[in-house]
Amino acid sequence: xxxxxxxxxxxxxxxxxxxxxxxxxxxxxxxxxxxxxxxxxxxxxxxxxxxxxxxxxxxxxxxxxxxxxxxxxxxxxxxxxxxxxxxxxxxxxxxxxxxxxxxxxxxxxxxxxxxxxxxxxxxxxxxxxxxxxxxxxxxxxxxxxxxxxxxxxxxxxxxxxxxxxxxxxxxxxxxxxxxxxxxxxxxxxxxxxxxxxxxxxxxxxxxxxxxxxxxxxxxxx
Amino acid sequence: xxxxxxxxxxxxxxxxxxxxxxxxxxxxxxxxxxxxxxxxxxxxxxxxxxxxxxxxxxxxxxxxxxxxxxxxxxxxxxxxxxxxxxxxxxxxxxxxxxxxxxxxxxxxxxxxxxxxxxxxxxxxxxxxxxxxxxxxxxxxxxxxxxxxxxxxxxxxxxxxxxxxxxxxxxxxxxxxxxxxxxxxxxxxxxxxxxxxxxxxxxxxxxxxxxxxxxxxxxxxxxxxxxxxxxxxxxxxxxxxxxxxxxxxxxxxxxxxxxxxx
Numbered sequence: 099x100x101x102x103x104x105x106x107x108x109x110x111x112x113x114x115x116x117x118x119x120x121x122x123x124x125x126x127x128x129x130x131x132x133x134x135x136x137x138x139x140x141x142x143x144x145x146x147x148x149x150x151x152x153x154x155x156x157x158x159x160x161x162x163x164x165x166x167x168x169x170x171x172x173x174x175x176x177x178x179x180x181x182x183x184x185x186x187x188x189x190x191x192x193x194x195x196x197x198x199x200x201x202x203x204x205x206x207x208x209x210x211x212x213x214x215x216x217x218x219x220x221x222x223x224x225x226x227x228x229x230x231x232x233x234x235x236x237x238x239x240x241x242x243x244x245x246x247x248x249x250x251x252x253x254x255x256x257x258x259x260x261x262x263x264x265x266x267x268x269x270x271x272x273x274x275x276x277x278x279x280x281x282x283x284x285x286x287x288x289x290x291x292x293x294x295x296x297x298x299x300x301x302x303x304x305x306x307x308x309x310x311x312x313x314x315x316x317x318x319x
Numbered sequence: 320x321x322x323x324x325x326x327x328x329x330x331x332x333x334x335x336x337x338x339x340x341x342x343x344x345x346x347x348x349x350x351x352x353x354x355x356x357x358x359x360x361x362x363x364x365x366x367x368x369x370x371x372x373x374x375x376x377x378x379x380x381x382x383x384x385x386x387x388x389x390x391x392x393x394x395x396x397x398x399x400x401x402x403x404x405x406x407x408x409x410x411x412x413x414x415x416x417x418x419x420x421x422x423x424x425x426x427x428x429x430x431x432x433x434x435x436x437x438x439x440x441x442x443x444x445x446x447x448x449x450x451x452x453x454x455x456x457x458x459x460x461x462x463x464x465x466x467x468x469x470x471x472x473x474x475x476x477x478x479x480x481x482x483x484x485x486x487x488x489x490x491x492x493x494x495x496x497x498x499x500x501x502x503x504x505x506x507x508x509x510x511x512x513x514x515x516x517x518x519x520x521x522x523x524x525x526x527x528x529x530x531x532x533x534x535x536x537x538x539x540x541x542x543x544x545x546x547x548x549x550x551x552x553x554x555x556x557x558x559x560x561x562x563x564x565x566x567x568x569x570x571x572x573x574x575x576x577x578x579x580x
Contacts, residue, residue, distance in 0.1 A: 296541030
């Protein structure tokens, strides 16, 4: 028996195939999306946890701070090593020149940058007194990062609240750590990177010139 | 019959002279060869660095000591009055630019604040929340119309700008209705003092931050440029209703993680 084709047969067939494909895609998305959403939620939770822990750690130190320089240095060093991803900060802060640096230069740079960061926080420590961090929300930024946003407010009310964002790296197989701080939408790490790149480029791409410039600045203080 | 030049007030003459100096400066800018540039947005880097050194010298000799004295010697009430007055004088520009950007609520609020606080010439803040008016300049208006930001320019005494923001400053200075009002001697003196007072107030407000860049950065010029671009982008984003979006950083971090894969 021969099959009769009505004029609507082809469009109906195409429609049913299209509908079938869409249904299949929706079913697949329903299976995949919850898993990725759970993963995103877990990353956000991990990022919030590291910021909460750091803020609480800093609060408890500030409440007992007597202005002792060596105690401040010890605390800042411990906090930077605990909560910040210093190796990734170092790599980001020199952009493409990281690949060109020798292993010895990389090691020296890591240590020089770490000391510069510790020095910056210790030198500005008095400005942290009286500040409280209040988180507002957290956003997933790609597969690797979460931005925890909030503001620093002054307990005495003398200083206006400052908008702050913490970029936290949230690896699947590791501990969440802080990569960057944004203050009033200005990224400290991007600023550091652009300054470093300028120094290297002014010295014909010589990575060692950056280390020399940073060390010279540290010695001058 | 008065000479036509007398129609200008001293402030508008100052603005015109300033603009003339800016034009001369721009004409003197020579492009830096690509190989010597450290940032593609800064084609006049060699000249800009020289101007930056000049500005830092002026800062060390005059602005920083005066700002420091202002911070420590001026009573809080005096500081508040001066800062309120300077903010008040910026409201006409905010009104005009908000209207040009179609932000009529902000334009209306700035008119309201200008009228109410005008009772004390802006010295006292009589409105409930002064922060509800978002300051807007003509550079932001140009950005709203997708005018490209142009090149980075370090301007003598005026500091960092892009050609778009510099145009905005010039337009805001020339079109400010307060500078066109004819007034007596005291008012003229007050108006002449506004630009230097604004410099001192801004320096005093950001005293620690500016000193940190000036004395602690390995390359203060490059750090200033980065801070300027990011801060300006934040203000432009705020104009389009995304005050917390930092697209520059987002892009840089995404590229970084892509390269690390």
